[in-house]
Amino acid sequence: MAKVHVLDIAFTHGGERHAISPVLIQDAQDTILVDCGYPEFVPLLQAAAEQHGTTLATVNRLIVTHHDMDHIGSLAELKRQYPHIEIVSHESEVPYLNGTRQSLRLTQALASYDELPASAKEQAEAFMNLLRAVEPAGVDRIVTSGERLPWCGGVEIIHTPGHMPGHISLYLPEQRTLIAGDAAVIEEGRLAIANPHYALDLAEAVMSVRRLLDYEIEELICYHGGRFEGNIREALLQLVDAYSIDYDEQQ
Template sequence: MKVLNGIHLIRVEYANIYLVERENEFILIDAGLPGAGDVVKRYMSDLGVAPESVSTIIITHAHTDHVGGLAELLELTVADIAAHEGEADAVLRVASMMSGKPIDASVKHKLKDGDVFKGFRIIHTPGHTPGTICLLDLNSGALFTDDLLYEEGGELKEIPEKYSDNPAMNRDSIQKLSALEFRHIMPSHGNPILDGGKEALLRLVEDLQR
């Protein structure tokens, strides 16, 4: 579904995929679990957009629900892969494991904190995994928050500690996000929070400090 001008949420099993429009290209954020390729193909067909218009798939981190469908999406789109420089090997390893065969691709764009890539500012937010990244869309003010937190009932919540490699570092990364200027939150789990995203994040930070 279209959530903002130029930003679409594609609901796949367990986690969200986002499709972002740019002037002459489309970008996918994350790849979902196996089977996501068919869902993305149907969504883009309904939009009247050829899958070949996707130039890049940005992977926020190398967990199965974010890279499991990567092999399918690469066949569908012939896109480049982008991920944090410290997560690149894990992205290919886990994606290959989920597809049952080695992925014949490399991470072409190895990102680091502070980079501006395809209209996104890259924010390195370790904790959930060492190379987790969040993305700030400089066009819309939407912050793609990956698995640092999730939405439930219109509010943001910290991801349970058992799902993070380093829960204390994950909390530090949430604090880091609170210093950014943004309007909307695009979580990987749950619904987007429009217009009140910054306020929702600040409420979460305040709760975590109690």
């Protein structure tokens, strides 16, 4: 059975402590990296991999959950250092990864810029410049929802839009493990919607969480928060119910 390693990476940004949790899935034939952090994070990824007794040189597949900067910032650099790596993404993410379309997060930031108070514009401009600086990378394999990749005992693609239209989560049936990406995050020990005010479609994001209830999940890994501790099904139900209540109150 393939091993699943959570690469818990802590770092400082803007004077604040942050953490992300890319994932390595590894068996005797393949090593899959799921998401790869901000630009210039290759040394941090390497150090985290070494803590689990492996190296980035063993990675031969890299699955991208979506094109937010903290998930793809080191994608091009990794491909340069390890040209054998096969980059995998959902079909609708391809033009944002290869640079033929502007990042949806940049489009969103530009649309709200004029409404910001003057005191917030400098920070917004810095954020947009960071988004513009992310280096594009080509996609080697396009996947669709429901597709089951044959690596590491099987990796099922679950289209979980909302946070972004092409967002995917991954289900490992042998391990009954769900790699959520940003379909859900862990905040103070509870599951939550990732940055709900910035979700491209919040209602769809909640529906994506509901879709995860169709899977038998014994381990849930979030990109922001790592491994979830607690009753996973109950936590997913509580998250869906919380937003259902919010929608009822708005109507």
